[in-house]
Amino acid sequence: MRILVAEDDSITRRLLESALRRSGYDVVAVAGGREAWRVLSGPEAPTLAVLDWMMPELTGVEICEKVRAASLPASPYLIILTSLGATDDVVRALGAGADDYITKPFEVDELRARVSVGARIIALQQQLNDRVRALEEALAHVQQLQGLIPICAWCRKVRNDGNFWEQVEGYLSKRSGLQFTHAICPPCREKASTQFRQSG
Amino acid sequence: MTGMTDPPIDLALALRRVDGDQALLEELFRTFTDDLPERMDKLRAALERGDLPETARSAHSLRGTLGILGAEHGCNLAEQLEAFSAAGRPAEAASACRAFEREVARISAFFSSPEWSSRAPR
Numbered sequence: 001m002r003i004l005v006a007e008d009d010s011i012t013r014r015l016l017e018s019a020l021r022r023s024g025y026d027v028v029a030v031a032g033g034r035e036a037w038r039v040l041s042g043p044e045a046p047t048l049a050v051l052d053w054m055m056p057e058l059t060g061v062e063i064c065e066k067v068r069a070a071s072l073p074a075s076p077y078l079i080i081l082t083s084l085g086a087t088d089d090v091v092r093a094l095g096a097g098a099d100d101y102i103t104k105p106f107e108v109d110e111l112r113a114r115v116s117v118g119a120r121i122i123a124l125q126q127q128l129n130d131r132v133r134a135l136e137e138a139l140a141h142v143q144q145l146q147g148l149i150p151i152c153a154w155c156r157k158v159r160n161d162g163n164f165w166e167q168v169e170g171y172l173s174k175r176s177g178l179q180f181t182h183a184i185c186p187p188c189r190e191k192a193s194t195q196f197r198q199s200g
Numbered sequence: 201m202t203g204m205t206d207p208p209i210d211l212a213l214a215l216r217r218v219d220g221d222q223a224l225l226e227e228l229f230r231t232f233t234d235d236l237p238e239r240m241d242k243l244r245a246a247l248e249r250g251d252l253p254e255t256a257r258s259a260h261s262l263r264g265t266l267g268i269l270g271a272e273h274g275c276n277l278a279e280q281l282e283a284f285s286a287a288g289r290p291a292e293a294a295s296a297c298r299a300f301e302r303e304v305a306r307i308s309a310f311f312s313s314p315e316w317s318s319r320a321p322r
Contacts, residue, residue: 008261009261009264009265010231010235011228011231011232011235011265011268011269012264012265012268014224014227014228014231015217015218015224015228015268018218018221018224019218019219022219022221054257054260054261083260083263083264083267104264104267104268105217105264105267105268105275106217107216107217108217108218108219109219
């Protein structure tokens with residue numbers, strides 16, 4: 001999993017990088033708010049970010065606001081890093097769109113624990129998105145079976161969306177997952193036997 | 201409570217903050233020592249020109265760094281300087297800055313001693 005670390009203090013940034021890399025994460029580290037926003041709004045953006053509150057150009061809280069307002073394709077999990085710690089500041093950060101916060105100076109164990117909570121929530125969100133996508137595909141198939149289907153009165157083929165005529169079983173299989181076994185009903189068997197005897 | 205008579209750096213605390221990684225701790229201390237003159241110049245310049253918001257920002261940044269490095273007394277002094285600056289009280293900020301500079305000098309002296317890293321608990 002890719003994690004963005006945005007921290008202007010080189011010592012804190014190095015500590016964050018080292019601790020997260022040792023936990024097996026792929027870390028992208030930047031020193032300013034504008035660079036952090038460029039990474040988060042760019043292609044292959046990290047799904048989790050640790051953002052320092054007080055950074056030049058853009059603060060961590062301003063980045064949270066921008067991320068939530070931008071409706072990015074994948075909404076990242078945002079952790080604000082602050083040495084402020086006052087209740088009002090925590091409420092402000094969470095109100096701006098942060099998912100969690102860590103107070104400086106932090107213990108590496110706490111950092112890892114909070115990041116792993118974020119990773120778990122991202123995985124759950126991904127599972128939910130996959131489930132919704134599967135349901136949407138199933139719903140699209142059901143909708144294709146609704147309404148009027150043109151069928152040939154003579155050969156019983158049906159006309160599909162591409163304006164081609166195809167066997168009714170093929171048409172239904174593609175749109176519903178139905179499977180067919182082939183047999184001959186008694187009246188048709190009688191008719192076929194008669195034709196067979198006459199031809200012989 | 202820590203003060204002028206205690207060592208300026210709590211190495212056991214600093215080591216815990218880096219998850220026991222001695223090499224990383226030494227790297228962080230080296231970075232701190234390299235960056236310190238420039239950061240202190242920035243802080244003093246902001247205070248001298250009466251730019252208290254910038255003084256507060258510089259003190260805030262140093263406070264975060266010193267906290268990671270286990271410099272608890274330095275961290276507390278930086279916090280005082282930040283609070284006076286943020287409150288727009290230049291006389292108290294100047295006094296807090298002098299105390300902070302004395303503590304920073306002790307921290308620098310601690311790291312300039314060649315055997316400091318050997319004092320870290322193993």
